[in-house]
Amino acid sequence: MDIVIITNNKKVYEMFKDKYLVEYEDITYKEILIKVRNKVHEGHEVLTHPLASSVKPNETPFKSIIISKKKGKLNYNSLMVIENSIATYEKFLKLKVEWTDAVLDDFRTIDLTMIKSALSKN
Amino acid sequence: MKLELGYIYINDIKFSDLSKVENGTLYVNKEEIEAMILEDENVKSVKVEIAKPGESIRITPVKDVIEPRVKVEGPGGIFPGIISKVETVGMGKTNVLKGSAVVTTGKIVGFQEGIIDMAGVGAEYTPFSKLNNLVLACEPVDGIEAHEHEKSVRMAGLKTSTYLGKLAKDIKPDEVETFETLSIVDSIKKYPELPKVAYVQMLQSQGLLHDTYVYGVDAKRTLSTLINPTELMDGAIISGNCVSACDKNTTYHHLNNPVVHDLFEKHGKEINFVGIIITNENVYLADKERSSNWTAKLAEQIGLDGVIISQEGFGNPDTDLIMNCKKIEEKGIKTVIITDEYAGRDGASQSLADADEKADAVVTGGNANELIELKPMDKIIGDIMPVNTIAGGFDGSLKEDGSIVVELQAITGATNELGFNKLTAKEY
Numbered sequence: 118m119d120i121v122i123i124t125n126n127k128k129v130y131e132m133f134k135d136k137y138l139v140e141y142e143d144i145t146y147k148e149i150l151i152k153v154r155n156k157v158h159e160g161h162e163v164l165t166h167p168l169a170s171s172v173k174p175n176e177t178p179f180k181s182i183i184i185s186k187k188k189g190k191l192n193y194n195s196l197m198v199i200e201n202s203i204a205t206y207e208k209f210l211k212l213k214v215e216w217t218d219a220v221l222d223d224f225r226t227i228d229l230t231m232i233k234s235a236l237s238k239n
Numbered sequence: 240m241k242l243e244l245g246y247i248y249i250n251d252i253k254f255s256d257l258s259k260v261e262n263g264t265l266y267v268n269k270e271e272i273e274a275m276i277l278e279d280e281n282v283k284s285v286k287v288e289i290a291k292p293g294e295s296i297r298i299t300p301v302k303d304v305i306e307p308r309v310k311v312e313g314p315g316g317i318f319p320g321i322i323s324k325v326e327t328v329g330m331g332k333t334n335v336l337k338g339s340a341v342v343t344t345g346k347i348v349g350f351q352e353g354i355i356d357m358a359g360v361g362a363e364y365t366p367f368s369k370l371n372n373l374v375l376a377c378e379p380v381d382g383i384e385a386h387e388h389e390k391s392v393r394m395a396g397l398k399t400s401t402y403l404g405k406l407a408k409d410i411k412p413d414e415v416e417t418f419e420t421l422s423i424v425d426s427i428k429k430y431p432e433l434p435k436v437a438y439v440q441m442l443q444s445q446g447l448l449h450d451t452y453v454y455g456v457d458a459k460r461t462l463s464t465l466i467n468p469t470e471l472m473d474g475a476i477i478s479g480n481c482v483s484a485c486d487k488n489t490t491y492h493h494l495n496n497p498v499v500h501d502l503f504e505k506h507g508k509e510i511n512f513v514g515i516i517i518t519n520e521n522v523y524l525a526d527k528e529r530s531s532n533w534t535a536k537l538a539e540q541i542g543l544d545g546v547i548i549s550q551e552g553f554g555n556p557d558t559d560l561i562m563n564c565k566k567i568e569e570k571g572i573k574t575v576i577i578t579d580e581y582a583g584r585d586g587a588s589q590s591l592a593d594a595d596e597k598a599d600a601v602v603t604g605g606n607a608n609e610l611i612e613l614k615p616m617d618k619i620i621g622d623i624m625p626v627n628t629i630a631g632g633f634d635g636s637l638k639e640d641g642s643i644v645v646e647l648q649a650i651t652g653a654t655n656e657l658g659f660n661k662l663t664a665k666e667y
Contacts, residue, residue: 166558169555170553202592234446234522
């Protein structure tokens with residue numbers, strides 16, 4: 118399929134690395150958003166919404182976003198979506214929480230299932 | 240389509256050898272409930288407890304709240320496609336154990352599930368503190384996946400609620416309320432002068448712990464469609480959603496949707512309430528586009544003058560909300576949106592993750608970032624430890640004396656986006 122998964126979630130990488138192009142890096146949620154914004158400037162299109170639903174960006178450290186493999190002209194919709202998402206991310210207080218490994222694993226699972234449910238439809 | 244809801248008022252709940260409803264008291268045989276839940280091989284153990292209004296009890300982490308109902312007359316049964324066969328519901332007579340509920344609790348993931356306090360300040364923020372609750376605390380077998388665990392707890396709640404509902408089948412209700420919707424053509428003939436208004440209900444549908452089911456179908460796999468308001472009252476829509484306690488719609492909310500009730504109240508007087516369009520909140524941007532296109536197209540096809548749109552959850556569903564609002568407005572149809580806010584602890588930040596100037600009529604369910612201190616309770620049902628990590632909780636939330644400081648978003652139903660709460664804000 119003509120997609121790239123940008124992620125900092127190992128579970129997503131492990132599950133999809135043989136099937137899709139997955140760019141995994143051990144970086145923060147915000148760095149994932151910035152990386153996607155850079156990709157948008159290069160002409161890629163954002164295919165899944167960069168914000169999670171209800172799991173707040175200041176809680177989960179993990180994020181996977183699907184973008185197009187193909188590069189075209191700058192897609193203004195994509196740019197708006199990613200810029201809005203970065204603005205929303207900034208709005209949240211940065212919690213000083215040290216999650217236990219079990220909770221971190223739950224966050225990875227939630228992010229993975231969002232990507233899984235997105236891919237299972239296409 | 241006409242449905243009579245028969246309310247049997249419950250003002251007490253007790254354990255007993257025989258399950259029955261008598262003189263406003265719900266008697267429950269605990270062993271029967273336990274045996275029924277343990278039929279599920281994924282459940283290792285279950286604790287069945289009672290929580291009444293005013294008792295010093297904290298229930299956490301709450302997954303779902305369900306109101307017991309039973310079909311007395313007419314086709315199908317409660318929770319079609321899940322507990323009952325997939326017959327179309329919403330007609331005939333249904334009895335309701337008003338004032339009671341089944342509450343499911345279970346630590347499915349290590350974060351983000353709700354609190355119901357039965358007394359104190361916290362009780363003021365959740366409507367479920369006013370109910371006589373039967374609480375199920377389910378422990379899964381070891382090594383089970385989160386989604387299987389969620390399903391087991393979901394089914395335990397629905398089965399128990401159905402069991403309790405059946406106790407009311409032959410009881411004469413204390414009060415009866417009738418709801419009727421005509422076909423769109425007949426409705427327009429009957430009220431030619433009144434503006435045609437529909438309700439667009441957005442359903443959370445983003446995968447594990449974020450799902451909603453319509454007649455048993457996972458809502459993320461559906462196109463926007465029409466449903467009769469009375470179908471909701473028979474359990475056509477149920478919650479499989481564990482996250483975001485303050486603004487998720489529990490099954491109780493779906494059964495008692497206040498937007499539907501209020502629209503019925505104005506029906507034939509100020510407006511012509513012609514029906515409901517349900518739509519989903521998916522992850523793919525293309526899905527969001529498709530679903531909102533369909534919502535706007537249906538609104539235009541029916542020939543609506545106005546719609547009320549309610550959201551579920553926060554974050555990327557804000558995008559669905561604004562897409563729905565914008566596209567429906569572009570068809571020349573007026574919209575009012577119902578949402579809640581994440582405006583920071585001082586309420587000064589922008590409330591939504593998306594916005595448009597066409598969204599100029601907004602009803603809010605309150606600011607989920609507001610801080611609240613909950614005093615300790617004598618008894619905890621469930622597991623208190625997740626509170627440090629619950630949405631809206633932060634490190635040090637749980638104090639030594641057992642009191643907790645949390646954001647409102649930790650309290651089940653506190654900023655509900657159907658308006659099933661007391662919070663709002665006013666500015667004209």
